Amino acid sequence: xxxxxxxxxxxxxxxxxxxxxxxxxxxxxxxxxxxxxxxxxxxxxxxxxxxxxxxxxxxxxxxxxxxxxxxxxxxxxxxxxxxxxxxxxxxxxxxxxxxxxxxxxxxxxxxxxxxxxxxxxxxxxxxxxxxxxxxxxxxxxxxxxxxxxxxxxxxxxxxxxxxxxxxxxxxxxxxxxxxxxxxxxxxxxxxxxxxxxxxxxxxxxxxxxxxxxxxxxxxxxxxxxxxx
Numbered sequence: 001x002x003x004x005x006x007x008x009x010x011x012x013x014x015x016x017x018x019x020x021x022x023x024x025x026x027x028x029x030x031x032x033x034x035x036x037x038x039x040x041x042x043x044x045x046x047x048x049x050x051x052x053x054x055x056x057x058x059x060x061x062x063x064x065x066x067x068x069x070x071x072x073x074x075x076x077x078x079x080x081x082x083x084x085x086x087x088x089x090x091x092x093x094x095x096x097x098x099x100x101x102x103x104x105x106x107x108x109x110x111x112x113x114x115x116x117x118x119x120x121x122x123x124x125x126x127x128x129x130x131x132x133x134x135x136x137x138x139x140x141x142x143x144x145x146x147x148x149x150x151x152x153x154x155x156x157x158x159x160x161x162x163x164x165x166x167x168x169x170x171x172x173x174x175x176x177x178x179x180x181x182x183x184x185x186x187x188x189x190x191x192x193x194x195x196x197x198x199x200x201x202x203x204x205x206x207x208x209x210x211x212x213x214x215x216x217x218x219x220x221x222x223x224x225x226x227x228x
Contacts, residue, residue, distance in 0.1 A: 002145035005064035006033045006047040009057060009074040009083050010125060013049040028195050029073040029130050033123075036134050037071070039226075040142050052083045061087065065112040068145055071138055074125030076106045084122045092120055098209060100169040101129040105137070119145075127195035132172045135204060135225060154206070154223045157182050162215040165207045174201035175222065182222055201225055 008030035016026050027049040034047035045067055050060040052075070064070045075084035076094060084106060085094055092108030106122025119141065123133040140150040158181035165171035174197060175182040182205055186197035203222040207214060214220055 004042045005067035007072045008049040011051040070120040076122040102133040164213040171207040173205045177202040
């Protein structure tokens with residue numbers, strides 16, 4: 001099984017279940033990514049958070065390179081203190097992808113101490129972006145590493161409750177699947193910070209880049225979010 005190391009970045013993060021201080025938030029991303037990867041058949045050898053100090057991230061990354069795949073969250077945007085970008089830019093490509101959520105993405109390979117080239121995916125920091133990006137990019141990569149099928153079956157389902165999408169970006173909306181069709185799990189649609197709503201999601205509805213809204217009765221492509 002592919003061995004995966006997960007690094008969630010952010011000085012504001014506190015381990016799940018620990019008391020929160022001012023300006024701190026729970027580290028949901030490492031828990032989320034580890035659970036998804038295990039569901040896809042990978043062995044998660046570590047899942048931890050690291051602060052925004054480049055030296056701390058560099059040390060955590062060096063330890064993570066014993067894995068077959070490194071997944072990071074956060075630190076990949078265009079700000080002045082994006083720790084993942086600070087440490088690995090030049091070895092890893094940082095791109096803006098026409099998708100919502102999940103616009104900033106990073107990908108490439110890093111050299112492990114034993115000389116192996118280890119793939120790395122740098123996902124955005126907001127949890128819905130992490131969830132969507134993991135399904136779209138990490139899932140097929142893990143399947144490739146495990147020599148499993150990369151297929152992600154989809155089906156056309158009617159819309160029970162409409163929503164809007166951003167112009168020029170492919171939208172992946174977490175939806176519930178009901179008797180009348182699909183509806184967003186949250187009234188704000190696929191807002192990248194709406195982590196609690198993910199527990200209600202049965203699938204991701206895909207709205208093409210040239211479609212700015214879907215209405216009741218329209219048919220959308222839906223990928224179910226279940227283990228492989």
